[in-house]
Amino acid sequence: xxxxxFVLWSLLKVLVVTVVLLMxxxxxxxxxRKVVGRIQNRWGPSRVGPFGLLQPLVDGAxxxxxxxxxxxxxxxxxxxxxxxxSLACALILISVVPFGNPDIALGGFHLFQISDVNIGxxxxxxxxxxxxxxxxxxxxxxxxxxSLLGSLRSSAQLISYxxxxxxxxxxxxLRAGSLNLRVIVESQATHGxxxxxxxxxxxxxxxxVYLTAAYAETNRAPFDLPEAESELTAGYHTEYSSMKxxxxxxxxxxxxxxVGCVATLLFLGGWTSPxxxxxxxxxxxxLAAILPLFWFVSKVFFFLFLYIWVRGTLPRFRYxxxxxFGWRWLLPVAILNIVGTSLWLALKQ
Amino acid sequence: xxxxxxPLNWYLLLSAALFSLGIVGFLIRRNLITIFMSIELMLNGxxxxxxxxxxxxxxxxxxxxxxxxxxxxxxxxxxxLAIIIAVYRARATLAVDRIDLMKL
Amino acid sequence: xHLILFxxxxxxxxxxxxxxxxxxxxxxxxxxxxxxxxxxxxxxxxLGAEFLAAAQIIVYAGAIMVLFTFVIMLLNAGRExxxxxxxxxxxVGFPAVxxxxxxxxxxxxxxQGLGAASLSDGVTSTExxxxxxxxxxxxPFEVTSVLILIAILGAVxxxxxxxxxxxxxx
Numbered sequence: 001x002x003x004x005x006f007v008l009w010s011l012l013k014v015l016v017v018t019v020v021l022l023m024x025x026x027x028x029x030x031x032x033r034k035v036v037g038r039i040q041n042r043w044g045p046s047r048v049g050p051f052g053l054l055q056p057l058v059d060g061a062x063x064x065x066x067x068x069x070x071x072x073x074x075x076x077x078x079x080x081x082x083x084x085x086s087l088a089c090a091l092i093l094i095s096v097v098p099f100g101n102p103d104i105a106l107g108g109f110h111l112f113q114i115s116d117v118n119i120g121x122x123x124x125x126x127x128x129x130x131x132x133x134x135x136x137x138x139x140x141x142x143x144x145x146x147s148l149l150g151s152l153r154s155s156a157q158l159i160s161y162x163x164x165x166x167x168x169x170x171x172x173x174l175r176a177g178s179l180n181l182r183v184i185v186e187s188q189a190t191h192g193x194x195x196x197x198x199x200x201x202x203x204x205x206x207x208x209v210y211l212t213a214a215y216a217e218t219n220r221a222p223f224d225l226p227e228a229e230s231e232l233t234a235g236y237h238t239e240y241s242s243m244k245x246x247x248x249x250x251x252x253x254x255x256x257x258x259v260g261c262v263a264t265l266l267f268l269g270g271w272t273s274p275x276x277x278x279x280x281x282x283x284x285x286x287l288a289a290i291l292p293l294f295w296f297v298s299k300v301f302f303f304l305f306l307y308i309w310v311r312g313t314l315p316r317f318r319y320x321x322x323x324x325f326g327w328r329w330l331l332p333v334a335i336l337n338i339v340g341t342s343l344w345l346a347l348k349q
Numbered sequence: 350x351x352x353x354x355x356p357l358n359w360y361l362l363l364s365a366a367l368f369s370l371g372i373v374g375f376l377i378r379r380n381l382i383t384i385f386m387s388i389e390l391m392l393n394g395x396x397x398x399x400x401x402x403x404x405x406x407x408x409x410x411x412x413x414x415x416x417x418x419x420x421x422x423x424x425x426x427x428x429x430l431a432i433i434i435a436v437y438r439a440r441a442t443l444a445v446d447r448i449d450l451m452k453l
Numbered sequence: 454x455h456l457i458l459f460x461x462x463x464x465x466x467x468x469x470x471x472x473x474x475x476x477x478x479x480x481x482x483x484x485x486x487x488x489x490x491x492x493x494x495x496x497x498x499x500l501g502a503e504f505l506a507a508a509q510i511i512v513y514a515g516a517i518m519v520l521f522t523f524v525i526m527l528l529n530a531g532r533e534x535x536x537x538x539x540x541x542x543x544x545v546g547f548p549a550v551x552x553x554x555x556x557x558x559x560x561x562x563x564x565q566g567l568g569a570a571s572l573s574d575g576v577t578s579t580e581x582x583x584x585x586x587x588x589x590x591x592x593p594f595e596v597t598s599v600l601i602l603i604a605i606l607g608a609v610x611x612x613x614x615x616x617x618x619x620x621x622x623x
Contacts, residue, residue, distance in 0.1 A: 003454065078480070119579065122507035129515025133487070136519070140480065140526045148526070155523055159516070179579060353456045354571035360496070361561045363463050367489070369554040370470040376546030382479045382525060386486050389517070390470055393493055396509075404500045405568055409577055409585045412502050416586070419512045420597045424604030426517045430524045431611035437528050438614075 009109045014095070017114060021094055025253040026056035032308045039312035063246040071142070071239050078141035083240065083247035086134030090254035093127050096120040097261045098182050100271055100293040112271075112293065113182065120181035121173065124262055125166055128217060132158045134251065135219075135236050142239040150235030153225050153319065157216055160326045161223075165213035167334035171206045171341040172197050172266045185270030192276030196269040202344070207267045209334045211306075214259040216326065218252065221311040225319055260303030264296060271296040360401040367394030381433050381443040385426075392422050455572045458499060465492040483521045490514045501576045 030045065030052065037044025045052035070076065100112030110116070117123055132155055139151020173179060175197060176187040188196050197203040216223040237248045264270055271292035317325070371394060374387030396415045403411025433443070440448055469488035476482045490513040497506040586594055 078484075118576070119503050119507045122504070122511065126507055126510035126515060129511055129519070130491075132515070132519050133484075133522070136522055136526065137480075137484075140522075152523075152526065155519065159519060159523075162515075353454075354569035355455055355459045355499075356569045357567045358561050358564060359459065359463070360500070360570070361564075361567075362558060363466060363496075365554060365557040365561065366467060367470055369550050369557075370467075370474060372553070373546060373550050374474045376542045376550070377474070378482075380479055382521065383473075383482050386473065386479075386482055386521060389513075390473060390486060390489065393490060393513070397493060397496065400497050400500050400502050400505060403502065403577075404570055404574070409581050410590075412505050412577060412582060413586055413590060415502075415505055416508065416582075417593065417597060419508060420601065423512060423517055424600050426520055427604045427608040428611065430520055431608040433524060434528070434612050443528065 006109075010114065013114050017094055017099075018091060021091065021254060021257065022250070024257055025250050026060065028253045028256060028304055029059065029249075030056050031304065032311070035305065035308045036312045039309075060246070063242060063249075066242040068242040068244070071144075073143040074239060075141040075143065078137045079239075080244075082134050082138035082141060083244045083251075084134075085137070086131065086251040087247045087254070089127050089131035089134065090251040090258065093124060093255075093258045094261065096123050096181060097258075097265065098185065098270065099261070099296050100289065102182050104289050111289070116182055117180070119179050121169060121179045121184070121266075124181075124258075125162075125169075128165075129158075129162055131251075131255070134248075138240070138248070139236040142236070144239050146234070147236050147238045150238070154219060154236060157219075157223065157225065157322060157326075160323060161213045161216040161330070164209055164326060164330035164334050165217060167331065167338060168206045168209035168213060169266060170334075170338045171203050172201070174338070174341050174345055175201050175203070181265050181270075185265055185272065188269040189272045190276075192272070193269075193274040196267065196272075196274075198267040203267060203337075203341070205333060206337045206341075207263070209330050209337065210263060210267070213326075213330060214263065215307070215310065216322070218255045218259055220252075220256065220307060222314040222317050223322060224316060225322060256304060256307055257300065260300040260307075261296075263303055264299040268299050270299075357401050357405055361398055364394045364397035364401065367391075367397065370394075379444055379446060381436065381445055381448070384445065385429055385433070389422060389426070392418055455499060455570065458495065462492040462495045462499075465489075466496070479525050480522065483518060483525060486521075487514050487518050490518065499572075500570055501574050503576055504579045504582050 033055070034044040034052070045055040048054040048058050070079065095114040096117050098113040098116070102110050102113040102116060104111055135158070136151050136155045139147040139149075139154070142148070172184060176184040178184060178187075188201070191200065194200045198207045215221075219225075237245055240248060273291060273295050368391050371387045371389075371391030374390060375384055378384050378387060396418055399411050399415045399418070403409065403415075436448055437443060442448070466489050469485040469492065472485035473482045473489070476485065490509060494506040494509040494514075497503075497509060
């Protein structure tokens with residue numbers, strides 16, 4: 001395999017995955033508007049296309065055609081850099097995620113994962129932690145007090161919850177004995193549902209901690225303080241308009257999808273089927289390639305639905321409640337989970 | 350595609366260059382935070398040479414040194430920035446020329 | 454391939470470090486330092502230090518530099534002015550550093566017996582690293598955790614408003 005073929009093939013994969021991810025982002029927005037609409041007893045978008053299915057297209061065209069305003073007081077280089085950084089960090093993350101069975105290859109090229117990295121989980125954490133810059137710089141460079149307050153809140157929130165987020169994943173790493181996302185999924189593949197980390201691995205506490213911390217990381221309800229409309233106008237993206245606002249918006253939804261992907265891989269067995277292979281479907285090569293993809297997408301869909309459900313149900317936390325919850329509850333619980341898991345693994349040997 | 354190797358001297362030269370740039374920054378900048386960042390740059394330059402030597406002698410301990418340097422740098426950043434905040438509260442300036450008294 | 458990657462990221466490193474010196478505003482300096490640190494992470498990967506590359510991004514770029522940016526934003530630190538002291542430092546500092554760099558560089562260029570790095574070299578796995586860290590170097594590791602604890606306490610004690618103000622507040 002020549003290196004140029006490898007580069008070409010990787011570029012093709014990146015292109016396809018990015019387009020699919022952006023489509024996913026667009027339709028997550030529609031899903032959210034529909035589901036929140038139904039929760040609030042109204043229809044949500046229903047005019048454009050059948051069931052409002054073309055709404056994302058129209059939304060995209062709208063934000064593209066709006067006037068792009070750069071306020072006079074802003075610090076321009078960073079003001080322009082911030083949305084790009086946000087979106088880039090959100091999109092890069094998908095490159096280490098195995099979204100189908102990565103063992104399946106076509107002529108030596110692996111189909112369902114862009115790159116199989118030994119330190120996949122650390123890459124996920126690293127890219128998430130660099131994503132803070134987008135928000136911090138957006139608020140500071142806007143030269144607006146609401147933006148600055150929103151971004152200060154947000155950076156403090158992200159830094160605090162990153163600890164709980166990272167520590168909640170240690171239990172999973174201990175069980176799998178590897179940081180490679182493919183290996184972590186394969187360690188849960190033996191008995192279907194029963195060997196998933198959340199059930200068979202007794203990681204449901206870690207799962208709860210991860211999910212809560214991830215909701216705070218993505219600035220979603222009930223932790224959407226950085227953009228609390230009633231207090232801060234729109235938080236860090238108050239001064240952003242048109243495509244630059246759309247980039248923040250896309251970054252938020254892409255991050256939701258990323259959290260769904262990571263939670264699926266670490267706790268719900270990734271692409272593996274909940275029934276194991278009791279129907280013997282693995283012998284058909286086409287089904288064996290497509291079914292994992294189906295399971296993965298439906299699990300991620302479940303997480304997205306949960307996100308929207310929580311948003312439609314729970315009220316927003318107050319800032320001091322948020323900090324207390326993160327430091328006094330989530331962090332100790334995550335540490336206890338590590339101690340418990342390592343004791344259990346040590347005694348089992 | 351040539352799989353051409355890079356001599357380790359180049360890595361060490363880069364590390365020396367980063368370290369010297371850190372010293373220059375430490376000397377010529379007049380903002381407390383930037384001076385502190387120059388120190389971080391020097392630490393990073395040293396870290397690169399640790400990793401390079403770990404590669405040269407196939408020893409894992411070189412990398413562990415870097416790990417410890419990172420821990421110390423993190424502790425140093427936390428305490429240093431707290432000191433900077435305290436100084437700013439007392440003096441309302443970050444220019445080192447104006448912070449030349451021993452007591453706050 | 455290794456050569457190309459090295460040239461790109463070593464260039465980024467040097468450019469970032471120079472930019473750190475030349476920028477007037479601390480936030481630009483902080484961001485150029487982030488560039489230096491991320492390109493160093495790539496160089497670590499090229500040298501086969503996988504875990505360190507990730508730690509470099511997570512600890513340096515993701516935590517320490519975010520803290521710097523946070524403080525710069527919080528204090529709203531402005532541009533710095535040129536003073537007499539800085540002119541003296543430029544006049545004396547640059548030649549002195551140039552001499553130091555020249556000495557180190559001659560030693561390094563003349564150094565024999567140093568190998569070379571290429572992409573096909575082995576990678577230090579996280580497992581090897583943790584084996585050494587948690588078996589041979591367990592005591593230093595534990596000591597650093599005490600150091601971190603002290604640093605946390607020190608940071609809290611220093612950054613908290615002074616006792617006098619607090620009692621006045623009560």
